[in-house]
Amino acid sequence: MRKPTKTISGVTPLAVVIKPRKCPHGTCLYCPTLAVPQSYTPKSPAIMCAMLLNYDPHKQTLARLKAFQAMKHPTDKIELIIMGGTFPAYPKNYQYNFIKACYDAFNGKISKTLEQAKKLNEKAEHRCVALCIETRPDFCSKKDIEKMLEFGCTRVELGVQAPDDKIYKKVCRGHTVRDVIEATRRLKNAGFKIGYHIMPGLPGSNFKKDIRMFRELFLNSDFKPDQLKIYPTQVIKGAELERLYERGKYKPYTKEQLIKLIIEFKQIVPRYCRIMRVMREIPPDFLVAGTIRIDLRKVIHDKMEVLGLKCNCIRCREIGFALLKKKEIKKDLKLNKIEYKASKGKELFIEIINKDDIIFGLIRLRIPDKSEILLVRELHVYGPALKIGKRARGKAQHTGLGKWLMDEAEKIASEYSYKKIFIISGVGVREYYRKLGYKLEGHYMVKYLS
Ligand code: SF4
Structure with a gap:
């Protein structure tokens, strides 16, 4: 089914999944390990499609292009999203060949080198106008950044979750707040757009602390991300957190608590930041505890409208949404x-x-x-x-x-x-x-x- 919001921001996002590989630091407490890319479940649509194609980047790109065309989405301006884990942690050759294969698919031609593929793409039918890579704050060295630039990357999503060293320790993140600060500075100085993933409700946090940390993201000049994905902590089958939950040592937020919390967040977020997503889509078979409502964002917007509250984030003010609502412009x-x-x-x-x-x-x-x-x-x-x-x-x-x-x-x-x-x-x-x-x-x- 065609989702009009998919291309509402002017560009068609196309996600390609990297092959499964264990994270070098170990496993975060809330992250499932399920023989698919770490942190994903085998029933997520993008993962199912990638599995069918053996995680082949060229085939995945062609399949996604075909699907978009069938749904009548434009495919001339694409944002390529590399998903499935910490891409810079993969072997160099894998990274290089993966990105080249995606450009080759856009170009409809196999180039000899990545440089050649990029050059061809400048005038190709399916142009890669943006490229997003997901990584961890401790995989953002100067060398990692140089490689991302070479790939044509323009946006980096950092798993920040909760900027607090005690929480990081508790959930086995394997990096520190200092890593977040340094990665953010290096990436901004290289010109990248930066998105943070944040996870309210982690073990060691609570309602007040989550609000304090959120405020800190925009008051402290060491952070100030351009974009956010808010992924409230959920208990997923196969994660260590499942055992804590079963022993009664952890409880995720209820739907009502989450709505209240995100309404608070939305009133803090500054005009220069875009809230890209609220809630992660976990297939019900894999969700042990946590809210299931993937339309939480809409519920929150409706509630804010009733309360006369406004979110100033970029997404909530974009012309595309006003056009969808048939507002007079x-x-x-x-x-x-x-x-x-x-x-x-x-x-x-x-x-x-x-x-x-x-x-x-x-x-x-x-x-x-x-x-x-x-x-x-x-x-x-x-x-x-x-x-x-x-x-x-x-x-x-x-x-x-x-x-x-x-x-x-x-x-x-x-x-x-x-x-x-x-x-x-x-x-x-x-x-x-x-x-x-x-x-x-x-x-x-x-x-x-x-
Ligand atoms: S870094 Fe991400 S993918 Fe790796 S274990 Fe932690 S949550 Fe999972």
Whole structure:
């Protein structure tokens, strides 16, 4: 069945699963070990499809493309999502061949090298406009980051769960808060967009502590993620937590507690952050305890509306959702700038909004500490995915909003007397930046300002 929300943000997300492998640090207390990629269950749809295809990345990519086409989703602008665990922990060759195979599938042609495959993809029918890799905070070294850049990665999802060393110890995470802080800084300085996975309700936490930790994520400049996935702790078959639960030593939040907690979170989250997901879809056969409602987000939104509360996160303000709700869209657009300190650098978040605070596009700029460059970490024009170059009445993409935001970035660079702008760009967007006068230099699109 076609889910219109799938492509509501302008790009079609395509997930490809890596083969199962044990995490190098051991196993986290809440993570199931079930002969599929760690932390997943054999009944998750993406995993079932990957298993059928023997985790072959080329076949998975082709199968997903075919499925999207059958559901009439556009497939010219793809965000490739590598899921299934800590990708940078896999052998180098595996990583390289995996990514190349995905590009080859998009290109409809097998290239000799990854570089060649990326080059071909710049003008391919299915362009990879963004690439997301999941990792742990202790697998974000300079070398890991260099490799991610080489792959054409633009977004990294970090398993942060709960920034507290005592909790980390209790749940056997195998890394520290310091690792989170350093990974966040390194990734931001390399230009990546960063999403945190967080898990309220872990052993060692409680309602008040979860709210305190959530607040800390945005008050403490060492964190400040661009995106969040909120995965409340669930007791899953095959996880160590199941034994604690059976012995009466652990209890997950009830549905009512979760609703209350996430409403609190939503009132804290700043305008520059996007809540990507609330709740993880665990097949009922594998859920021992924890809430089963995968439409929790909708329940929360409805409740917030009744209470007259508003979530300021990017997703809740995107034009795509307003169009879905058939709201009247006012076209009086203006720029709204937010400046904040993060990970020892300065962030400038600029959004295009209308009078009703509906967001049409955004740009995320960073000035890393002690540097004289402006980094563009994200440029996004929101709206349903449209064919490259195609215009749609009343829709935001390709109506010059991206150019407006880029002009603003260049104006800011001039104000700071910076001579160079760097953009982290999916390989499928390089052509767009070339038209704006940018050239490929290393892994970035670069422009020298006079
Ligand atoms: S790091 Fe992630 S995949 Fe690995 S054991 Fe922990 S939760 Fe599971």
